[in-house]
Amino acid sequence: MNENKDIYEDYLKFKGWESLFTYSKYQAKQFEDIFSGLNLENINILEIGYGSGSLMRWLSDQGALVSGVEIQEELLNAAKENSFQVYSSLENINTESFDLVIALDVFEHIEKAHLSDYLNSVNQITSSNGMLLARFPNCQSPNSVFTQYGDPTHVSKLSVPIVIEYIN
Numbered sequence: 001m002n003e004n005k006d007i008y009e010d011y012l013k014f015k016g017w018e019s020l021f022t023y024s025k026y027q028a029k030q031f032e033d034i035f036s037g038l039n040l041e042n043i044n045i046l047e048i049g050y051g052s053g054s055l056m057r058w059l060s061d062q063g064a065l066v067s068g069v070e071i072q073e074e075l076l077n078a079a080k081e082n083s084f085q086v087y088s089s090l091e092n093i094n095t096e097s098f099d100l101v102i103a104l105d106v107f108e109h110i111e112k113a114h115l116s117d118y119l120n121s122v123n124q125i126t127s128s129n130g131m132l133l134a135r136f137p138n139c140q141s142p143n144s145v146f147t148q149y150g151d152p153t154h155v156s157k158l159s160v161p162i163v164i165e166y167i168n
Helices: 011-013 025-034 055-062 073-081 112-124 142-149 160-167
Strands: 044-048 065-069 083-089 098-104 124-133
Touching: 025 055, 044 055, 044 124, 055 073, 112 124
Parallel strands: 044 065, 044 098, 065 083, 098 124
Antiparallel strands: none
8 A cells, every 4th residue: 555654644535535434326226237147145355545435335236245454543443433343454463364356446546666566465364266456547548647636645647557467
């Protein structure tokens, strides 16, 4: 993650996250579209960088067994208050194997110099038949300019070919 944690001091306000671990009808529709055709009942899921917790709550409401990783103390505490198992880093996860690891809008927060090691850590906690679902601004698209540069915590410019290179 961005090594300067001070940059995240007002991040909740910057993102407009006024309520945590809730989701709107619009968000529910987005989540239904993303996970359509996947039976989430009893799937062991880890969401990295869960932010407001809306996806964690929705996944839990669908019957998934959801845990999360987040670096902000306020978000870790809020997740615990909502009965979620959470970790402050991937290194704190011992023996669990996750069927699905979700990293939506996370990898652009990781310095490229650390991305390969980070992806290896994700692989170590993913079950042998597990999957990684990732989303990040595509630096090769002019449509992602605002997304990439509109958040001061974004430190890496990524595209699918770049991430595949780091995976290999």
